[in-house]
Amino acid sequence: MSFGTNLQFLRDQAGMTQEGLAEALQVSRQSVSKWESDASFPEMEKLLILCDLFHTDLDTLLRQDVSQKFYSDTVGYDRFMNWFSNWVAFSIGLIILSVAFGLGCRGWFGAPEIAVPAVLLSGVAVAVAILIVAGMRYDRFEKEHPTLQDFYTKEERERYLNRFPFLIALPVAGIIIGTLWLVLLGEWAEQRGERAEMGLVAGFLAVVAVAVTVLVWAALRKGKYDIEAWNKQHNPSPEELARQKKAGWVCGAIMIAATVIYMIVGFGSMAAVGDYSGDWGWRWGWIVYPIAGVICALVSHLIEKEEDD
Incomplete structure (x- = not known):
C-alpha cells in the first residue's frame, strides 16, 4: 500500500474524519486530502505525530500494508x-x-x-x-x-x-x-x-x-x-484512575471481611459446643461470599455514580 492508502485506512479505523485529523495535526483539510490521494507528502514532524496517533511505526506507515498488521496480534x-x-x-x-x-x-x-x-x-x-x-x-x-x-x-x-x-x-x-x-x-x-x-x-x-x-x-x-x-x-484520566483504585481497595476489604466472618462463624460453631464437634457454621457460613459479591458490585456502582455526579 502507498502512504496515502495507509493513512486513509488508519483514519477510517480510528473513526476520524479528514477535518478531525487535520485539526489534530493543525493543518488544513485539503492537506490531509492531498496526502491520502498521494498528491503531496507531509513533513517529518507530521509523520512522527501520525505514528504516535495511530500507534504504528514509520516504516509500516510509509512502505508496508498497515491493514495486515492491524489485523494481527503482534x-x-x-x-x-x-x-x-x-x-x-x-x-x-x-x-x-x-x-x-x-x-x-x-x-x-x-x-x-x-x-x-x-x-x-x-x-x-x-x-x-x-x-x-x-x-x-x-x-x-x-x-x-x-x-x-x-x-x-x-x-x-x-x-x-x-x-x-x-x-x-x-x-x-x-x-x-x-x-x-x-x-x-x-x-x-x-x-x-x-x-x-x-x-x-x-x-x-x-x-x-x-x-x-x-x-x-x-x-x-x-x-x-x-x-x-x-x-x-x-x-484512564486521573479521576478515573483514582476511582478504579478506590473501588479495588473497597472490594478487596469486603472480600477479606467476608473470609474473616466465615472463619469466625465456622470456628465459633465448633467452640460453641465446647468439644469442637459443632460444624453448622462451615455448612452454612459460605453464604457470606455471594452476599459480599453483591455488596462489592453495589459499592463499585455507587463509587462510579458518586464520581460522575
Missing part, C-alpha cells in the same frame, strides 16, 4: 487473555469447590470434622496463589501494552457472541436445578442425619462451583474482544 494479547481467563475462572471456582469438598469429605466419606476447614483452607490457599500469579502477570502485561490495535475481525466477534448466551444460560439453569433438588431432598437428608445433609449441600456447592467457573470464564472471554475498553481502561 503482542500475543489473545493468547495471554485466554491464559488469564482460564486460570482466574478456575481459581474462583476452586474456592467454592473447596467448601464442597470439605463438606463432602465429612458427609460422603465420614472424615473427621476438622477435615472441613482443612480442605477449605487448602483450596483457598491454592486459589489465592493462582490469583496472585495471574494478577502479577496481568499487571506486567498491561504496563507493557497500555494500548493495542484492534486486530479482531467482525466474524471472530460474532462467532463468540453467538456462543455467549449459552455460556450464561446453561450455568444459570444448573444453579436453578441444583437449588430445586436441594429443596426437594432437604427433608430426606434431614431424616437420614447430619452426614446426609452435609453431603447434599456439598453436591449443590459442587454444581455452583462449576456454574460460577463457566460464568466467570465466559465474561472474561467476552471482555477480551473489547479492545476499545482495554485502551480506555489502561489510559
